[in-house]
Amino acid sequence: MGQMFADNPVVAHTGARYPIIQAPMTWIARAQLTAAVSAAGGIGVMETSSVDLEVTSREFEAIREVTDKPFGVNLAIMFLRQNEEMERAIIDWLIEHQVRFVTTSAGNPRRHVDQLKEAGVVVYHAVPTLDAALKAEDAGVDGLIVEGAESAGIRNAEEVNSFVLLQAVRERVSLPIVAAGGIADGRGMAAAMALGADGVAMGTRFVASKESPVHPNYKNAIVEAGVDGTILLPRPPRAKYRTLKTPAALEVQENPDNPPRLSNAIDALYIGGDVENTTGTAGQSAALVHEIKPVSAIIEETVSGFWREIDRLAAMRT
Numbered sequence: 590m591g592q593m594f595a596d597n598p599v600v601a602h603t604g605a606r607y608p609i610i611q612a613p614m615t616w617i618a619r620a621q622l623t624a625a626v627s628a629a630g631g632i633g634v635m636e637t638s639s640v641d642l643e644v645t646s647r648e649f650e651a652i653r654e655v656t657d658k659p660f661g662v663n664l665a666i667m668f669l670r671q672n673e674e675m676e677r678a679i680i681d682w683l684i685e686h687q688v689r690f691v692t693t694s695a696g697n698p699r700r701h702v703d704q705l706k707e708a709g710v711v712v713y714h715a716v717p718t719l720d721a722a723l724k725a726e727d728a729g730v731d732g733l734i735v736e737g738a739e740s741a742g743i744r745n746a747e748e749v750n751s752f753v754l755l756q757a758v759r760e761r762v763s764l765p766i767v768a769a770g771g772i773a774d775g776r777g778m779a780a781a782m783a784l785g786a787d788g789v790a791m792g793t794r795f796v797a798s799k800e801s802p803v804h805p806n807y808k809n810a811i812v813e814a815g816v817d818g819t820i821l822l823p824r825p826p827r828a829k830y831r832t833l834k835t836p837a838a839l840e841v842q843e844n845p846d847n848p849p850r851l852s853n854a855i856d857a858l859y860i861g862g863d864v865e866n867t868t869g870t871a872g873q874s875a876a877l878v879h880e881i882k883p884v885s886a887i888i889e890e891t892v893s894g895f896w897r898e899i900d901r902l903a904a905m906r907t
């Protein structure tokens with residue numbers, strides 16, 4: 590299986606066996622999950638926005654203790670811009686620790702891309718629109734993570750879904766594309782590749798994995814969610830936010846001008862398992878997640894399902 594993605598630009602850039610990325614997720618994408626994804630042949634991406642550099646360093650070393658396989662680090666640009674000292678420190682730290690693959694999100698990558706690339710770091714930037722994709726290409730990034738409106742978390746208010754967004758970006762941009770949003774298995778991966786992607790990123794699928802550190806109630810809420818199990822809530826001033834349709838999320842939807850104050854999701858849901866009184870980040874892909882599984886099974890089944898779909902389509906020629 591190892592050679593099967595040999596000509597793939599995401600595999601070439603990351604050094605992983607498969608072009609399957611575990612999306613960065615606040616608090617969740619730390620050593621336990623990220624190491625498991627990389628050890629299984631995918632590309633774990635560690636988040637850095639919910640902790641200080643000391644914790645980031647500890648998590649980084651913990652991943653290195655578990656696996657010698659490649660993994661990436663995410664920089665949330667908007668978050669870093671609020672703290673210039675942290676911004677400088679983390680860029681220096683990335684370079685010093687010879688991190689080879691960085692994803693940037695939530696902001697303009699131009700600010701960091703030259704310095705990182707000069708140090709030999711491959712930079713992929715997450716974009717929710719065609720316009721942002723063109724700007725990122727212009728800034729000199731090595732690849733794009735194209736996030737459709739199906740995706741979990743903070744979304745663009747324009748709500749363009751992956752089916753059109755991937756094709757629109759592919760028409761105009763020649764950089765490697767990683768598709769994010771709406772993908773939880775090999776069928777979704779094959780579809781994304783047909784629409785122009787070179788790899789996929791999954792977030793929600795990995796939240797409901799054995800190695801994900803969140804409370805079982807959150808994982809089970811993802812497993813139980815149907816195709817209408819998530820909603821997009823307003824996230825002032827301009828964005829939206831995709832979350833599980835919890836009672837608290839519905840209350841926010843019904844009272845957009847005077848939303849209720851919700852419990853902090855990390856404390857209440859991730860740690861406490863309360864799925865009633867807060868929102869819980871999840872994508873529409875939750876409808877395709879039917880079981881909590883070990884990360885290795887998720888990766889293996891995604892790869893085998895991908896080739897099954899490719900064979901099914903190729904058989905149309907015979």
Ligand SMILES: Cc1cc2nc3c(=O)[nH]c(=O)nc-3n(C[C@H](O)[C@H](O)[C@H](O)COP(=O)(O)O)c2cc1C
Nearest residue numbers: 612614615694740741742770791792793870872874
């Ligand atoms: C629980 C959770 C937390 C997330 N947190 C972040 C984050 O901190 N930064 C970020 O860029 N994206 C974040 N995302 C979005 C993912 O990076 C990715 O775009 C998304 O999960 C793809 O859609 P999917 O969940 O349907 O696979 C988060 C997603 C989830 C499920």
